[in-house]
Amino acid sequence: MDRPQRPNPNPNPDPVVAAYKKDIDRTLIRENLRLTVEERFRKAMALARFADEMRRAGREAKLPRP
């Protein structure tokens, strides 16, 4: 279950940003905030490797089968 929303430190919130913000997955943020900075970078690089591999696999899947 989501924790209660914390106060917005920005006194003049932009309505567009506010609209985006309601869909932000805060569980991912909280998970990252528990990591060290180095762990955050290593996680980002691992995700980028995964994304590269998925793109490669996607390209390969679209090739005509022999």
Place this chain on the structure above:
Amino acid sequence: MTDFEALLKALSRHQVAFIVVGGAAAIAHGSARLTQDLDIVYERSPANLDGLVAALAEYQPYLRGAPPGLPFLWDRVTLTRGLNFTLATSLGDIDLLGEIPGGGAYDDLLPDAIELHVFQTCCLCLSLPQLIRAKRAAGRPKDLEALAELEAIEEEEI
């Protein structure tokens, strides 16, 4: 994939004065968004330009998206003639920025930048309020979504 560790170590090894900005700075602050490149604001003194040239020279820096074979000399003169450079290197993509909207140049950003101790090195990074100001100033649609996440991070940290 951009090797953040190798790029930061190369810059630090050559004592380049720089500040991490953009998506990589957002990752440092806890962002879950992926970024493809390392964005830095660099100090533009001749000595620092020499350090920057030396730091990236062995990684074949080239203008990203430029057709192969374009005459591009990676040296201090080239850096002096421009301000912002979007480069591809053998370690991945890196954007060298002389200044950023909402933040200015290296000397403007320095007082509020924070120290990052990462990958057995130390480098400077935009503070979360600086990063939020820069994203707000940039104002592109993709920045608004990133801005929403940064504001959420700020709220989570309170």
